[in-house]
Amino acid sequence: MNLLSVSNLNVNFHLKGQDLAALIDVSFTLNRGERVAIVGESGAGKSVLGFSIVNLIDKPGYIKSGSIKLDNKEITKMTRPQLQEVRGKRIAMIFQDPMMTLNPVLTIGAQLVEAIRSHTRISFKDAKNIAIEKLHSVQIASPEKRFHQYPHELSGGMRQRVIIATVLLLNPDIIIADEPTTALDVTIQAEIIQLLLDICRNNSMALLLISHDLGVVSRIAERTIVMYAGRVVEEGPTLEIINDPQHPYTQGLxxxxxxxxxxxxxxxxxxxxxxxxxxRPTGCAFHPRCPYATDQCRQQQPGFINSGVSTVACFMVEDMLTDTNSDYDEEID
Incomplete structure (x- = not known):
């Protein structure tokens, strides 16, 4: 059974009297310990998908239809107390800007202890020990000292490590990392990516990495889902996506x-x-930017087909596969 299963998810935003689709029929699964990347440009719907999974879509956004199941339990139907049990304890999120997550007027230690004690009934001393241990686990030097410091006293890379430590406090099953390295320089980016990879491997945690950078994705994800204009356009093993991209949009990225x-x-x-x-244009939403677009692309939305070990929504790929199969059948005859 899949740890997380998203089926035909549709998310809309009600703006200026219009219902506008942000996610359209998005479906995928995530297994325990698996690392999956969601890739696409800004506006593709990646972050909306991440927030939808933990039912944190604020008005005017709302989940119109579809299913999000964690261990076969429907998240979209959960009450507030039930969601409180899921958020942090079962599914935790890492955001790209740690200063938007950390409270500037509280010490790092106060925030970590509060996060632990809001979900568990343990003493301050025990919570402090757990917090310092988690700070140490994310390779923060002198964690006892950092415990008493404020966010502004730490570097950007250090703050992101604190966020990762916060995520680890309750040993979640799934980490959703939304562009976790965007605000960091290249050297620190590599360190944070390696840290996430090690944490997931060592703790059998599943990772859903949201990114626009296929270079970063290639280093950490086992499977990649490419999104464009709210839809999934390609999905497959990351190495296959990198080495043999099927969709013209993936090729462009x-x-x-x-x-x-x-x-x-x-x-x-x-x-x-x-x-x-x-x-959003009719037909395939990518057709205005696609060098291979035809009238069919402009008028119809392509369905998914299997191409090797990947699935792709593209008429060009479908036509190529049809021609290849026809040639093969003729050779057999």
């Missing part, structure tokens, strides 16, 4: 990586931009 350009050469980019919610 990979070609835009800095290492894909020669020294002194201009970086590649996907022409155009992600459509806003109220201007």
């Amino acid at each position: 990979l070609n835009a990586l800095p290492q894909m350009a020669l020294p002194g050469q201009r970086l590649n980019q996907i022409v155009g931009s992600m459509p806003p919610l109220n201007e």
Whole structure:
């Protein structure tokens, strides 16, 4: 049985008298200890998906339909007390800006102890010992000293380690990391990614990594889900996605990586931009930016097909597979 199962999830935002779709028929699963990445540009729906999983979509957003199950228990139907048991204890989130998460007027220790004691009935002393142990586990030097410091006294990388330590306090089954390295320099990014990888491996925790950077994803995720304009357009093993991307959008994301350009050469980019919610085109939403778009792409939404070990929603790939199968059948005849 899957640890987390998302089925046909639709999330809307009610803005200026319109119901605008932010997520459309999103489905995927996450197994215990598995590391899955959600990839796409800003506006693809990645963060909305992350917040939906823990039922934290604020108005004017709302879950219109679909299912989100944790151990076969429906999260979308849970009461506030039931959600309190899920958030932090079963599913925890790491955000890209730690200063938006940490309280600037409380010490690191006060915040860690409060997080522990809000979910468990233990003494301050025991909670302090757990907090210091978790700070040590995320490779923070002198954790006893950091316990008494305020967030502004720590570097950006150190603050992100504190957030990871906070997430680990209650030993959750799933960590949702929303662009956890965006605000950090390259060296610190690598350290944080390696730390997340080690934590998940050592504790059998599942990881849902939300990112726009396929370079980061390639280092940590076993499976990758590519999103565009609120829909999943490709899903498969990360190595397959990186080495043999099927969807033109995935190909564009990979070609835009800095290492894909020669020294002194201009970086590649996907022409155009992600459509806003109220201007999503008919058919395949990527067709205005796709070099292979046809009239069919402009008029119809492609369904999912299997291509190797990946699944992809693209008429071009479907036509290529159909032609290949036809040629194969003719050879057999």
